[in-house]
Amino acid sequence: MFSVVALPGDGIGPEVTSQAIRVLTAVSRQLNLEIGIQEALIGGAALDQAGTPLPETTLENCRNADAILLGAVGGYQWSDVEVALRPEQGLLGLRKALGLYANLRPVTVEAALADASPLRPERLEGVDVMVVRELTGGIYFGTRGRTSTDAFDTCEYSVAEIRRIARLAGKLAGKRRGRVTSVDKANVLDTSRLWRETVSGIFSDEFPDIELEHIYIDAAAMFLLSRPATFDVILADNMFGDILSDEASMLAGSLGLLPSASLSGGGPGLYEPIHGSAPDIAGKGIANPCGAILSVAMLLRHSMNQDAAAEAVEAAVSETLRAGLRTPDLAYGEQRDRTVGTEAFGDAVIDRLEKT
Ligand code: IPM
Ligand code: MG
Numbered sequence: 001m002f003s004v005v006a007l008p009g010d011g012i013g014p015e016v017t018s019q020a021i022r023v024l025t026a027v028s029r030q031l032n033l034e035i036g037i038q039e040a041l042i043g044g045a046a047l048d049q050a051g052t053p054l055p056e057t058t059l060e061n062c063r064n065a066d067a068i069l070l071g072a073v074g075g076y077q078w079s080d081v082e083v084a085l086r087p088e089q090g091l092l093g094l095r096k097a098l099g100l101y102a103n104l105r106p107v108t109v110e111a112a113l114a115d116a117s118p119l120r121p122e123r124l125e126g127v128d129v130m131v132v133r134e135l136t137g138g139i140y141f142g143t144r145g146r147t148s149t150d151a152f153d154t155c156e157y158s159v160a161e162i163r164r165i166a167r168l169a170g171k172l173a174g175k176r177r178g179r180v181t182s183v184d185k186a187n188v189l190d191t192s193r194l195w196r197e198t199v200s201g202i203f204s205d206e207f208p209d210i211e212l213e214h215i216y217i218d219a220a221a222m223f224l225l226s227r228p229a230t231f232d233v234i235l236a237d238n239m240f241g242d243i244l245s246d247e248a249s250m251l252a253g254s255l256g257l258l259p260s261a262s263l264s265g266g267g268p269g270l271y272e273p274i275h276g277s278a279p280d281i282a283g284k285g286i287a288n289p290c291g292a293i294l295s296v297a298m299l300l301r302h303s304m305n306q307d308a309a310a311e312a313v314e315a316a317v318s319e320t321l322r323a324g325l326r327t328p329d330l331a332y333g334e335q336r337d338r339t340v341g342t343e344a345f346g347d348a349v350i351d352r353l354e355k356t
Helices: 013-031 043-050 054-062 085-096 112-115 159-174 190-206 217-226 236-252 292-304 307-321 334-337 342-355
Strands: 002-009 035-039 065-072 100-106 128-134 144-146 151-153 178-186 211-216 233-236 260-262 267-275
Touching: 002 013, 002 043, 002 054, 002 085, 013 292, 035 233, 035 307, 043 085, 065 292, 085 112, 100 159, 100 236, 100 292, 112 307, 128 159, 128 236, 128 267, 159 178, 159 190, 159 233, 178 217, 178 236, 190 211, 211 217, 217 236, 217 292, 233 236, 260 292, 267 292, 292 307, 292 334, 292 342, 307 342
Parallel strands: 002 035, 002 065, 065 267, 128 233, 178 211, 178 233
Antiparallel strands: 100 128, 100 260, 144 151, 260 267
């Protein structure tokens, strides 16, 4: 049996995760696969119920699972909690403990949603980007400290950490359009200079046929809007990848649309929408479940080798959007009167899946 641990977490996490679980269950029925899904606590929900954002039992369950499906963590009510107990530490601790160093965030544009993006449709034509974000190093995990008048966070990277993520980006680019854009701030930061040198070395030694370019992060943020279709794989450190992937989501039309996969050298992968817990709309049943449902597609592809099933889930989401169903985050003007909720969107995706 294939075992999945579901970590719904906080805010809209439980709402979108329950749609993702329904989709995974529907796929498993169709394929006749036995998938066991077990829920566990993470984030603020875990802090409230178990006194820590990453309980030992959750970590143990995740280590023993074949894959992990996560919703979101965080919320206003925990903003004054001490740093080590913040809900976000649950997710960061899990990524670190499982060695999930590679975060893949695909960004594609559904033509039917072109009006949901702030960019002109002609700039969006052909957009197909894969952000490869380093996930267990950099400023997220460096030494930090503060007093009442000073604070510091340090960004550290080793050659080994940069090499493994660069390799993964190179391999992915080989299966895509053969282009990698590595982003850094090498005009200012030593970690970025090491990043640039190391990435160049890996590509000249191991991926001579992949076209590699280096761009400063500030310029990359601009080019992502001015010429998004020219990007194939974007390789970034932890912080730059976090920022650029939220920016890239607006090419697709909403942060709620994008899925992600976090992978290690072996062991379970973790799949989660790139959005956060959106406390402002939590509990209202209006969150966009696409990011969570498309994360199931990534789970099928990367952890189960079920490419056809992954494509079927992606096609079902795509068709649902093309049929005009939209959650409020995707609706503007008069469309606002015709939006659907999280569950109705999930129903529509499952209906289509069951017809394939
Ligand atoms: C993400 C989120 C997380 C991150 C937060 C919740 C810690 O923004 O997955 O992109 O910064 O990695
Ligand atoms: Mg983020």
